[in-house]
Amino acid sequence: MIPIKKFAHKISVRYTQIISNSFNLGKYVSELQSFQVEKGSPLNLGIFGDCGGINFSLFVHQAQNVTLHLFLKPTDPPIAQIPLFQTGEIWHAYVKNLPADLIYAFEIKKEDGSHYTKVLDPYAKSLTSTHIWGKSGNYAPSCAHSSANTFDWQNVKSPHLPLQNLVIYEMHVRGFTQHPSSQVSHPGQFLGVIEKIPHLIDLGINAVELLPIQEFNENEYQKLFPNQEKQLYNYWGYSTVNFFSPMKRYASEENSGVVIQEFKTMVRELHRHGIEVIIDVVFNHTAEGGKKKPGFCFRALADEIYYIQDEEKQYKDYTGCGNTVNSNHPVVREFILDCLRYWVVEMHVDGFRFDLASALTRDEQGIPVPLPPAIEAISEDPILSKVKLIAEPWDAGMLYQVGDFYPQKNRWCEWNGRYRDSIRRFIKGTDHQKGEFATRISGSSDMYGNGRAPTSSINFINVHDGFTLRDLVSYNMKDNLSNGEDNRDGTNDNDSWNCGEEGVTENAQILQLRERQMRNFHLILMLSQGIPMLLMGDEYGHTKKGNNNTWCQDNELNWFLWDQLKNHNAFYRYYKELIHFRHAHPILQRSTFLEPDDIDWHGEEPFQPQWEVDNRFIAFTLKNPNKKGTLYAAFNADGFPIKVHIPASPLSTQWYWIVNTSKDSPDDFLENPIPMNLEHYEMPPYSALLLEAK
Known part of the structure; x- marks a missing residue:
């Protein structure tokens, strides 16, 4: 059997040729599988498999050579080192008869003499890192490829919500x-x-x-x-x-x-x-x-x-x-x-x-x-x-x-x-x-x-x-x-x-x-x-x-x-x-902005927001075209009570209490609203209210 490293060197000598050679993984693989290396395609970066093998493709800038390393375990030495072919700045190879699940990384030697080992594929779909959170040890994952990529979505679709x-x-x-x-x-x-x-x-x-x-x-x-x-x-x-x-x-x-x-x-x-x-x-x-x-x-x-x-x-x-x-x-x-x-x-x-x-x-x-x-x-x-x-x-x-x-x-x-x-x-x-x-x-x-x-x-x-x-x-x-x-x-x-x-x-x-x-x-x-x-x-x-x-x-x-x-x-x-x-x-939940007729702004008196007055009270009526469902909200962000004149509800409706943040539960939000019959209401400090027309 030809040693892996020596054979890998032999491939690199014939680097520009399309080759199809077989060699044995020997003692490294229990079932003694063999695999073949072809030039493959530079298109589609990452790795893509078909029934015959897996195509590896990696972009590397100003590289002298790039070698694919295959592993059985991420902490073990590689079982194979395969020099990749070059098209422009894409390095690639197609490898046949690989195991269904494999671990891989790359070794890169640059034109400037720099040398990198165990480089990750940025397109890898999974890594070999542990699944245990906080596990001590050196974090040095490799890339993982799994053949088990089918999934049953059970015809469940995205909600596609607006x-x-x-x-x-x-x-x-x-x-x-x-x-x-x-x-x-x-x-x-x-x-x-x-x-x-x-x-x-x-x-x-x-x-x-x-x-x-x-x-x-x-x-x-x-x-x-x-x-x-x-x-x-x-x-x-x-x-x-x-x-x-x-x-x-x-x-x-x-x-x-x-x-x-x-x-x-x-x-x-x-x-x-x-x-x-x-x-x-x-x-x-x-x-x-x-x-x-x-x-x-x-x-x-x-x-x-x-x-x-x-x-x-x-x-x-x-x-x-x-x-x-x-x-x-x-x-x-x-x-x-x-x-x-x-x-x-x-x-x-x-x-x-x-x-x-x-x-x-x-x-x-x-x-x-x-x-x-x-x-x-x-x-x-x-x-x-x-x-x-x-x-x-x-x-x-x-x-x-x-x-x-x-x-x-x-x-x-x-x-x-x-x-x-x-x-x-x-x-x-x-x-x-x-x-x-x-x-x-x-x-x-x-x-x-x-x-x-x-x-x-x-x-x-x-x-x-x-x-x-x-x-x-x-x-x-x-x-x-x-x-x-x-x-x-x-x-x-x-x-x-x-x-x-x-x-x-x-x-x-x-x-x-x-x-x-x-x-x-x-x-x-x-x-x-x-x-x-x-x-x-x-x-x-x-x-x-x-x-x-x-x-x-x-x-x-x-x-x-x-x-x-x-x-x-x-x-x-x-x-x-x-x-x-x-x-x-x-x-x-509007998809368009409010028009002037959609909202009325108020101060302590209806329709008088007093924008020029520096106080800490604001209220508004958000109108529903159907009258019912119109909302009135008021916010007192001051440290003292404010007496508020509540505007009239829309025609043929009545205000109902929904929210009063000054109240404790369950009166802060009323699941069964009650009528709000007051024309004036004294809002406590730092409180808000919400009324709905019904």
Whole structure:
């Protein structure tokens, strides 16, 4: 038998010829299979199998030679080393008679003399990393190919919901069910989400936005809790190792094909119950970090193509993570498109939220351009034409594009940071906010009125980075000491108010005021035009104890505490009833902006909003063409009572109480509304009310 290495060298001598040679895997394969190597095709990057074999294709810039390594186990030496053929800068080969399931990686020698071993295929559909979260050891996965790629979707289709009907729930897959109180069979995994679908239905959720579910290394953050021996982790996952591979630690088994099957199962079951799946994608940077870190994928393949660099070939960092993906280079742009298409066609996801999306509008020098090729290509791609596209319209390089992220077409939704800021400031009683508040709850037509729609605005008050709803009314200052960075991390600009005492308190009046403010925030979010997005755990008032940057906390700061649903059942009832109220009222789910005849604004007196007067009261009547179903809402964000003159209800109707946030449960939301017969009503401080014409 010819030794593998010697035979591999023989192939490289005949490198430019199309060959078909057989050789034996010998002692390395129990069944002593043989396989054949042919030139194959440079088209379709990644690996593609047919009944005869598998085609490998890899883009490598300025390579001298590229070798395919095949493994039985990722930690063992390769059982074969196959030099690849070259067409332009694509390296490829077609290998026959391979095992159905295989492990592979690449060795690359560059023209400049640099040498990389065990380089990942950026198109790999799965990696060989462990399925056990936090398992110690060197994280050095290889690529995995599984023949078990068929899946029974059982004819379950995507709900394809109109944008205006969405209520989005931002969820962390692990955090949703990891706590023991979840009592699920698969805690912290894709299958665990399925077991909690009844909760999502009860809450009124019809879309989940999942924090990163593509492969990342949770152990890359090498720090311990301050003064403790407990490990901190990259819990959120905004550090992608491979963009085609679902996160292995969210699977129930080690087998690389299982994670794909279980992700698809989760998507299918969510779709079966009318819930869409939006995934958070991080194309602004990669896990390779800064120049000093070793390259295991893109840096080895084409460092100067995949990353934005200066004239001295140093990375420009517009993400705060050490590198910035050069997304508008043609090669990189095509990679992003291929990846998105895969998640839509093969994995059936319904949309994408682009982390730090403004970084994708920068050219190869890092300069923002008005028509970024990557964003334009995504917007116009026929396969992606029906999916939801959501931008986080800023980056860490001071580029802030809220209201101006690819405005040429009504294609993108935006995380509306100005909505968050305005609502927080008004509800806590900040001066000079009334006009801005009214504009935001009306759909932000000042930003999206030019050919776009209220559905361009993703309205939110709390998301994963920042305070929870409970902490927003409990802390004036962040407390991030447990992150191990001496409280330097996380924003100091929170627009929060602790209602009188910082953090935990036993003061009954302060606790009551906090509950009232939480009800106020949720009410206005449910009444606003645009798409509401809710944070996992806010439905019961989850606290992160003042930590507004819990990216590294794999513990109860981030985990959904299912036992708290019972402890805070009163707030949960209010929270979910308002969501269902929104679903039941089309006038809260408009696809077009309000016209002047659709809404009346009021102050303490009907039809006198007194925009020029700097007070903290605003009210409005949102009209239903059928008269019945017209809504009146009022907000007193001041520290003293205000006597309000209630406008007359529409002809042949009467006002009924729906919400009074100054009341305790169950009177805060009336499931069986009662008539409101008062012409004047004294609204308590920091309270809101909602009436409906019946």
